[in-house]
Structures are given as C-alpha cells and as structure tokens.
Amino acid sequence: MExxxxxxxxMPREYDDMANMATARQPWGYKPDDPRIPWGNWRLKxxxxxxxxxxxxxxxxxxxxxxxxxxxxxxxxxxTMGAVxxxxxxxxxxxxxxxxxxxxxMIQAAKAFRDQGELPLTVDNAALYLVRGFAAMxxxxxxxxxxxxxxxxxxxxxxxxxYRVDLATxxxxxxxxxxxxxx
Numbered sequence: 001m002e003x004x005x006x007x008x009x010x011m012p013r014e015y016d017d018m019a020n021m022a023t024a025r026q027p028w029g030y031k032p033d034d035p036r037i038p039w040g041n042w043r044l045k046x047x048x049x050x051x052x053x054x055x056x057x058x059x060x061x062x063x064x065x066x067x068x069x070x071x072x073x074x075x076x077x078x079x080t081m082g083a084v085x086x087x088x089x090x091x092x093x094x095x096x097x098x099x100x101x102x103x104x105x106m107i108q109a110a111k112a113f114r115d116q117g118e119l120p121l122t123v124d125n126a127a128l129y130l131v132r133g134f135a136a137m138x139x140x141x142x143x144x145x146x147x148x149x150x151x152x153x154x155x156x157x158x159x160x161x162x163y164r165v166d167l168a169t170x171x172x173x174x175x176x177x178x179x180x181x182x183x
Contacts, residue, residue: 028053028068044075052076132156136163 028045046053052067052075059066067073092100112118122128134151136159138144151159158164 028072044072046072047075048079134158135165137165138163 031043031045046067052072054066055063055068056066058068063073065073065076067076087103109120112120130153132152134148134156136148136151138147148159150156
C-alpha cells in the first residue's frame, strides 16, 4: 500500500491518468471501496493478483521490470520477497535512521497489542496521518511551530517561496555553522 498526499482531494481514486503513466505514482488507480476489508479504500488496481499490470514490452528500453512507477515496483519486490529476512544479519548505518525508528515503532505497537490488546492510535483516528514533514529556513525570532502549522497539513503546498530551502542556501547555512560547531 502506498499513500500519496499529492493527489488532489477532489480527484476520484479511480482516476487513471494514462497520459502520465510513466511518472505517475499509482498509474492504475484504486479498486472500488470495500468496507469488509481493512484498508479497503486504498487497495491498488495493480497488485499481486494481476502482476502489477506488468507490461513486458516496456522491459526492452523503458522499465527493467515492466512495471510502471517506483511505488508499484517496490510493492512487487516487498510482496514477493518470501520469508521474513533475518534482521540480525543486517548492518544498518546512520543513513538508515528512519528504518530503525519505524521498526522500533512497529515492534512497540506489536508488543502493546500482544500484552495489553492496545491498537495504535492511528487505527481509529486517521486524522493523525494528516501531519506532514517540511523543510524551511526561518528567521531565528519566528515561532517555527506556529508559522509552519499550515505547511504541515496534508495537501499543503508547503512553505511559501521565501522560506523554501534550496541546495545552495542549505550549503551556505551549513558553511556558516561549521566554524561555530568546530569551536
């Protein structure tokens, strides 16, 4: 399953944008809602049952695996990878912090369910998923939490242009901080 907040809220889930298939995140759209199935609203049309709508003609010169979009390719690999990998043989580094944090959250949630029968808060309160990350360069005297509130909402366009972070500005800011950190 993959959820992408860039789909406009008024666009129906079954919308297929055939003209932009090569760059679409979920090019085939979603199956009709089914209230009997958990997460029934977000079942992809392209899935294991139909081999992710694989197109073998694309394998020659477009997509190595013939599956449109990275999320669908990721789904194909994850669903078909077989038995659970032995994580004790895995070497995670500092760039894998998000993976480590996510696994800890999942383990804590599984233990809480096993031991106390508690479900994660997001199971019954989908609004908790409406918070998004953002990147911005703000003046020091600004309350970042208050200023960034609208930018952290789902379907937000993010910070206004004057606060957006570009690579040159980020390098400049890091360069200015480097002497302070070294002392």
